[in-house]
Amino acid sequence: MRVEYINPFVEAAYNVLTEVLATDVKRGNLFLKSATKPVQGVAAIVGLAGEVEGRVLFDMNKQTATKIASVMNMEELTEIDDLVKATISELANMITAQAVTKLHELGFKFDLTPPALITGDNMEISDQEVEALIVPMETPHGSIEINVAVRERS
């Protein structure tokens, strides 16, 4: 993945999460992954197009999703209902949109697609052709993994 794309995603994730959760958020070590990776329970996907082809995936487990949605809606939510799903999709959209804005400022034209939310157990994601960059983010409500897989449109 092009190095210039890395910082916008990392910074956007940090900024949006600290703002909506109103707490400290820590970033873990970045690493690269290719091949099948397990997905924790709730995954929000936003497609990317334009100068690149690919997607960003936000991966967290069900408790983390519920807790984050509770904080964001200022209401105690207990299970993955429509409100939680809408909230997590919105969170994914906010982070990706901020990253894309930063990338525009750097001169890279990205487009994004509306988010999709996937929930389930024992899920895996495979990218046979595109390498993924994983940015682990630690919040007090649990960890969120941001999984970016893009390649240049040659």
Next chain:
Amino acid sequence: MSTTTTDLAKGPKDNERLAKIDFKMISFTLAGRDYGIDILKVKEIRKAGNFTKVPNTPVYVRGVDNLRGDIIPVIDFRTMFNLPAETKDKESQESIVILRLESLVLGIVVDTIEKVLGFASESIQPPHPIFGDINIKYISGVVENAGRLYIILDVDRIFGEPEEEAPAPVERASVSEHTPDAVPAAEVPGPGTNIPLDLQFVGETLAAFGQFHLSPLNRTWVSSRLQEWKKSRKDRDLDFQLTQKDEAEEFLVPFASSQSGRIWTSEAVSSFAGLLSFNSSPLVVWNPGCGRGYEAYSIAMLLQAHFSGKAYKIWASDNDLLSISTAPSLILDEDEVDPSWKNFTVQSKHGLQFNSDIKARIVFEFHDLNHPNPLSEVHLVVIRDVISYLKTSDQDKLLTEITEKVRPGGYLLLGTHERLEHPEWKSVGNETWSVYQKI
């Protein structure tokens, strides 16, 4: 088909069969399977434990033991052949088979020793790869007896002189105690090669401490460096074995290619450019392991200066995030940049950098070489001092990938001390520039 057994035979027919017993062997078990060794090679059987460990020996050498005054080496067959072994505490006694071969006496540790079996040598069948976990060349045959299948080991082959093929050494970094479900991976030396033992040992230490993997690519250099190293260590009254990380690093210092870690001088650029010729455009260049970017920018200068009519794009990558993230905005040392390239540079508030035209032609990526890569129809691959730092299986995979990606007539530049023997590549380089062209 039943074969002769060692049960006490009754009757003339059995006597006939008994009379034909011309092969006897000691049977023992290793990781649940039955094996046997020709009894003529076996000196005795004993129980022993608490072997004196000898430093700097391969993992499968358990140590030495005192056999009534004779010191003999004790080898653990299970470790040697990558079989799971039960962990026993240090004090407990293990079953040892003492072998007497032509030139040496040694002991081998096995799981359990069974009994002596005798049968006709005709009943021994040639080995089938499926029967053993052990490399087939060490098996002299298989035989069935009383419903059990025994694999007969050719110990002369296994313990032949060190100059002949030695069994693949197990990676030294793995732990010496094994549990039944942990099997260490073996680093196998190049196919069909006879590697002297001391070179093997150095190779293992370089892999453990320096992440440098001995392979046909760098063997010539490691070999000559070893001779030089032995001499210089002897002059300083030191042992030549590499026992620590900093010794391994010191050993590897001269491996670095010429012009490493800096923008190439214009003489270096001209000398490399002289070996290349391109007749199409635009040019696709792949530069994995570019580090902080010096190589990629130097190649850009080469293409601007010597192939000026041609458009090009350089795909540079590295798996060290810190190095590669500074590459797009690399600050140059004024004195290192050749004056003729000054018009490709620009003064920024942080210092001298390459200008945006040049930067537009180079894509720096954070990329792991073991992952897939969509490049194809590449004209030039610059991959110096990278392949030698990959595990040997990954080295082969990467060389295959590079061969697929490069167009016929395309070039490959390896590290100054790396050499390639490959049917699809011909050497067009010299002592400093290890260049190959795809046939």
